[in-house]
Amino acid sequence: MKNSSFRRVIIIILDSVGIGELPDAEDYHDKGSNTLLHVAESVEKLHLPHLFSLGLINLLPLPRVEPKMNFKGNYGKMMEKSPGKDTTTGHWEIAGLILSRPFPTYPQGFPPEIIQAFEKMIGRKVLGNRPASGTEIIHSLGEEHLRTGSPIVYTSADSVFQIAAHEQVMPLPELYAICQKARKLLQGEHAVCRVIARPFAGEPGFFYRTKNRRDFSLLPPGLTILDKLQANFYPVLAVGKIEDLFSGRGITKSWHTGNNREGIEVLLHCLDNYSRGLIMVNLIDFDMLFGHRNDPRGYARALEEFDRELPSIISRLGENDILILAADHGCDPTTPSTDHSREYVPLLVFGPGIKSGVDLGVRSTFSDIAQTVAEIFGVELFPIGKSFLSQIIN
Secondary structure, three states, X not given: OOOOOOXXXXXXXXXXXXXXXXXXXXXXXXXXXXXXXXXXXXXXXXOOHHHHHHOHHHOOOOOOOOOOOOOOOEEEEEOOOOOOOOHHHHHHHHOOOOOXXXXXXXXXXXXXXXXXXXXXXXXXXXXXXXXXXXXXXXXXXXXXXXXXXXXXXXXXXXXXXXXEXXXXXXXXXXXXXXXXXXXXXXXHHHOOOXXXXXXXXXXXXXXXXXXXXXXXXXXXXXXXXXXXXXXXXXXXXXXXXXXXHOOOOOOXXXXXXXXXXXXXXXXXXXXXXXXXXXXXXXXOHHHXXXXXXXXXXXXXXXXXXXXXXXXXXXXXXXXXXXXXXXXXXXXXXXXXXXXOEOEOEEEEEEOXXXXXXXXXXXXXXXXXXXXXXXXXXXXXXXXXXXXXXXXXXX
């Protein structure tokens, strides 16, 4: 039975916007990481008036930013209960699924039996097979790729099997097809979290990654809030790479987007045209363009650009809507590493029909979001997670 009058929930994942190291950060070589603080320190003044008014400024002190007393939103921060610090683990936990062990990683590259089997499947040799920055590896191996037609395989500190190919050498349908073959190969002991298509374009010395990235994730090993809502005939709308992260499961309609601008445009379309159910959005630029490239100033600009769009989003919310802003992990752009960081993430909750200024405290798991959404729509609750609905309703 439905437990509230709310008809629509919007979850926006600000990909990688962490707010300080978790207690176990040292185990992940992330001691001292604090994405938002270090981004703020990189600029004269971080100008996020709308995010701050929702309560973000109350979660950690930022340089040259005055704390606020009155908030339009409710605020807290969340710990990740699952092991790891990758995108899929974070999104799955937000959706109510907590992992007991991390996905496999390959700091020395993939073993010969995997590479040889993949080469046999696709009928050609590969280049690379090492951990690398995506921009670095296409510059170092891109020219050889143009000459040989061999796709570039690489990984990172995350559980990923990434395949880079020039769009004029390997058309997108072919690149996506070999990624699907890799996904079928990488199961069991080598079940990496994601196989990622990384198309690029340009000339030697001026290669650049295009926006035609695609992620091929494992199927979630249990039910998520997306599954439960869809089973109860609530629309589940996915914007950005959400469909990829959940392998399309539990999703009614999806829009793939290449950047934050496109993601916000699609979100506004959904808000104008769909009046019930769940809208789940991933905004990728913070992570993809700036966190992984150690560009704190660019990260600050992206946050400020999103902040300027918030009024357009909020103006479309009615009394029966709840907006939840969160993140899936950190990606501190000021550390030597270009990888994700194990951090707390923000929890900002706003709605015209709910309370404001409530301190939601430190949540012990991201899955508190899924539990809250389950309670809102009256679907089966999760075994782990504590709803914060009672704290925010009038």
